[in-house]
Amino acid sequence: MTNHVSRRRFIRISAAVAGLAVVPFASHAAEAGPDLVEWRGTLLGAVATIKLHHRDRREAERLIAVAITEARRLERLFSLYLADSALVTLNRTGVLVEPAPEFVDILSLSQHFAGLTGGRFDPTVQPLWTLYADHFARADADPNGPPQQAVREVLARVGYERLAISRDRIVMPRGTTITLNGIAQGYVTDRIVDLLRSQGVQQSLVDMGEARAIGTRPDGQPWEVAIDDPELAGRTAAMLPIVDRAVSTSGAYGFRFDSQGRFNHLFDPHSGGCAQRYRSVTTVAGNAAAADALSTAFSLMPESEIRDLLPRSEIERVHLIDAAGLTIDLVATG
Numbered sequence: 001m002t003n004h005v006s007r008r009r010f011i012r013i014s015a016a017v018a019g020l021a022v023v024p025f026a027s028h029a030a031e032a033g034p035d036l037v038e039w040r041g042t043l044l045g046a047v048a049t050i051k052l053h054h055r056d057r058r059e060a061e062r063l064i065a066v067a068i069t070e071a072r073r074l075e076r077l078f079s080l081y082l083a084d085s086a087l088v089t090l091n092r093t094g095v096l097v098e099p100a101p102e103f104v105d106i107l108s109l110s111q112h113f114a115g116l117t118g119g120r121f122d123p124t125v126q127p128l129w130t131l132y133a134d135h136f137a138r139a140d141a142d143p144n145g146p147p148q149q150a151v152r153e154v155l156a157r158v159g160y161e162r163l164a165i166s167r168d169r170i171v172m173p174r175g176t177t178i179t180l181n182g183i184a185q186g187y188v189t190d191r192i193v194d195l196l197r198s199q200g201v202q203q204s205l206v207d208m209g210e211a212r213a214i215g216t217r218p219d220g221q222p223w224e225v226a227i228d229d230p231e232l233a234g235r236t237a238a239m240l241p242i243v244d245r246a247v248s249t250s251g252a253y254g255f256r257f258d259s260q261g262r263f264n265h266l267f268d269p270h271s272g273g274c275a276q277r278y279r280s281v282t283t284v285a286g287n288a289a290a291a292d293a294l295s296t297a298f299s300l301m302p303e304s305e306i307r308d309l310l311p312r313s314e315i316e317r318v319h320l321i322d323a324a325g326l327t328i329d330l331v332a333t334g
Contacts, residue, residue, distance in 0.1 A: 035218065039064045043071055044079060044185050046209035050192070053203040053218050063199055067192045071208055074191060077103050078184040080126075091126070091177040096170040106180060106187050106289075107165050113183070113293040114160040116313060121297035122269040124162060126177040127154045129265065132274075136257040145263055151272035158269050181265075185209025186248060186292025193288075210288040212246035227282050229321060237327060238282075238319055245316070246288035250295040251280035266299050275299040282319040290314040306330060 037060040039050045050067060054060035077086045077100055086103050090096045096103070110123040131154045135146040145151075157175040164171040172178070180187075189208040196204055197214060204214040205223055213223045222241035229237045230253040240247060252264035252275055266275035281298045285291040294315050298306050306318055310332040320328040 037061060037064060039068065041068070043188065043208050044075055044181075045081065046185060047207075048209060049205070049207045051205040052196070052201065054201070063196060063201065066199075067195055067206075070195055071188055071192055074102060074184075074188045078106065078180045078188070080179060080181070087178065087180060090170060090172070094172055094174055094176070098168065099170050101167070102187075102191075104165060104167055104170070106183060107163065107170065107178075109187070109289055110180070110183055110293070111160055111163065111165065113290070113297065117294070117297040117301070117309070119160060119269050120300045121182060121293050122158065122160045123178040123180060123182070124158050124160055124172075124176055125267040125269050126179040127157045127175070128267040128269075128272055129179065130154075130177070132257050132263055136263070141258075143258060143260065143262075145258075155269075155272045158272075160269075182250075182296040183289055183293045186246065186288035186290070189246065189288035208288075210246060210248045210292045211242075212288045213242045213244060216243050227280070227319060227321075229325065230279055231325065237280075237321055238329075240282070240284060240317075240319070242284065244286070246285050246291045247282065248285075248288065248291035248295040249280050249282040250299050251278065251321075252276065252299075253280070266296065268300050277302070277323065279321040279323060279325065281321075283315045284317040284319075285314045286316070287314065303328060303330070 035053055035055070037052050037054065037057060041048050050064055052060050052064055076082060079085045080087060082088065086096060086100060107123070110121070113121045131146050131150060135141055162172055162176050185208055189206050189210045189212050192206050192208060193212050193214055196206070202215045203218055206212050206214070211225060216222055222243045225240040225242055225247045226236045227238045227240065227249060229235045230251055250266065252261065252266055255265040257263040264274045268275065278299060281295050283291045283295040283298065290313070294313060298318060303320065307330055310318070310330060316332050318330040322328065
């Protein structure tokens with residue numbers, strides 16, 4: 001059984017600028033303001049947007065079209081849900097010969113973040129997803145989750161050290177499968193930001209499942225990211241001003257296997273269990289790949305370990321909402 005999961009985050013982006021209209025890409029409404037062009041679609045199972053400020057509307061539309069073409073190319077590498085993607089091919093065969101440079105890059109980044117977090121971030125947790133999905137797909141599923149013996153057997157196939165990565169070939173043992181859902185959206189966001197900057201874009205907000213700002217809004221003010229409390233609809237837990245920064249939020253709310261919400265998509269590669277420590281974890285960093293991967297890893301780590309890791313990570317700020325609904329802000333120092 002294959003489930004198409006959206007890891008849609010509880011982040012709302014404020015792009016409001018006095019006097020400017022937010023209009024769909026390719027819309028030519030006469031009343032629309034010329035300075036802000038917006039594209040909205042889906043990518044890697046999540047809602048994706050680009051808000052681009054540009055004096056030349058036609059050029060803005062061209063740039064967005066180029067950006068989306070690149071994003072779709074990367075999606076064909078990283079998606080679990082496209083039958084001919086590079087990722088699906090690797091999971092099916094256990095080997096990928098002459099992989100695309102971006103595929104090598106994202107797996108190398110994944111290995112880096114896995115090592116940094118003591119394996120809390122691990123791209124090889126896909127067998128756990130399959131175990132839980134198959135278990136809860138049964139009509140008579142035990143509400144306490146899969147048997148511990150089954151979990152232990154699956155954990156024997158999990159471990160980022162099992163991947164052999166080179167520019168020529170990627171190899172992994174039989175039974176090991178990977179997911180890039182904890183980093184791919186951030187990686188694609190970074191690539192689109194780099195592309196737009198190379199074309200001279202100075203003010204934009206890119207969200208390919210993770211949000212990253214280029215510069216400020218045209219009025220000189222920061223972009224504002226509102227973090228919603230996933231347990232209290234309509235309540236804003238915090239507002240984060242960002243300039244040239246990326247923001248990512250992870251939480252158990254993204255997908256739950258059971259109606260009680262005890263089992264979710266954030267797997268602990270050590271125990272085979274699921275994250276329960278926080279309602280949400282939000283990270284702010286200079287790039288979206290780091291924010292994405294480490295918001296996932298921090299979901300499994302106690303506050304003290306997150307605090308100790310911050311000076312060695314690329315994360316500048318962490319906003320936690322714990323299981324009781326209390327907020328905790330951690331800021332990197334040094």
